[in-house]
Amino acid sequence: MSIASFLSGNFSHSGKKVRYAVVGLGDIAQAAFMPAVKQTGNSEITALVTGDAEKAKAVAAEYGVKAVYGYEQFSELLKSGLIDAVYLATPNWRHAEFAVPALRAGIHVFTEKPMEVTTAKCREIMAAKEESSAKLMVAYRLHFEPATLSTIDMIRRGELGEVNIFSSAFCQMVDPENHRTKHGIEAGPLFDMAPYPINAARYVFSDEPTEVVSAVGMRHPEAGLGDLDDTISATLRFPGNRLAQFVVSYYGSTVDSFFAVGTKGSVQMNPGFGYGMP
Known part of the structure; x- marks a missing residue:
């Protein structure tokens, strides 16, 4: 598109x-x-x-x-x-x-x-x-990205059975001088990176989360990233006893993937979110 x-x-x-x-x-x-x-x-x-x-x-x-x-x-x-x-x-x-x-x-x-x-x-x-x-x-380009569309089509056709589990890790090492580290939580990984796994889970389950079951933010002083949670993990409950878990981080080596796990099989997207990655 x-x-x-x-x-x-x-x-x-x-x-x-x-x-x-x-x-x-x-x-x-x-x-x-x-x-x-x-x-x-x-x-x-x-x-x-x-x-x-x-x-x-x-x-x-x-x-x-x-x-x-x-x-x-x-x-x-x-x-x-x-x-x-x-x-x-x-x-x-x-x-x-x-x-x-x-x-x-x-x-x-x-x-x-x-x-x-x-x-x-x-x-x-x-x-x-x-x-x-x-x-x-x-x-948000992933709704039009061919590999994502192919994965969703596989899920919709039932090839994985009942998909009940979504899990994602999305991390990068961010330079302390990057502008994203200088405006507190509004510029941290919560708003910058978390939309990707959240939207991927919504897409995989074709539904909206009903509850944030747990969420935790971590700050690593040695990262030098300022007044923000540089690493965030959350678990979301979806209708039908389905769970989505993800972690996003400005203080971890590059990881960019998600798993969708069903009763008959599973699929991994790697890379799952990044632009211009092989």
Whole structure:
């Protein structure tokens, strides 16, 4: 699925490209989204929004983007007529700050996961969407990734029998200087990494968890990662006596997998979540 397939309608019929503003120029924007735009054939980047003027200058030159705005100028961009959609790659706790005014202005929103860091903020975004003609999508690619789809199809066909157990480990060693370590729990692995196993469990079981049975956060002072739980483990109960367990960590060598275990067999996804991994 291309990054603009969800913007069907006028664009696909008119042959016009979807004009994106990239909001936030961190690693995910520069390493994943922006290079991919060239491959779609239906999208282009026409504006950048960032708080770093030097970075903006370099990235604008690399991609041939003429319109550059500071975060405080976002309202001006929405009125400029230069864009049809925004791609939000800001820190998670700033998604609503840009998604809500964009939707209210009729600008489509393609936001990185998670949608926000509180249910209240998520509902604020969703309410803006309900009142808007624009579309909203969370950039969670695994619902379209071939290996994931093949695994889910295997489960749905009953090849594993009754799948009752989900288990996942998702870990990486994060540099203490990385921005994800400098904003407390809102920037830690809970919001950064945990959405992957949680969504994978929901996908495997085709259901929603009913209870957090247990959860624990650990801090390793020797990691130097600041005021956050660098390692988190949780067990979720799902309907039908099914359990999902996962651990996510900023202080562990690279592990990226999950198991789905049924009464007739099991399947492992490895890598289970990472982008661009073999």
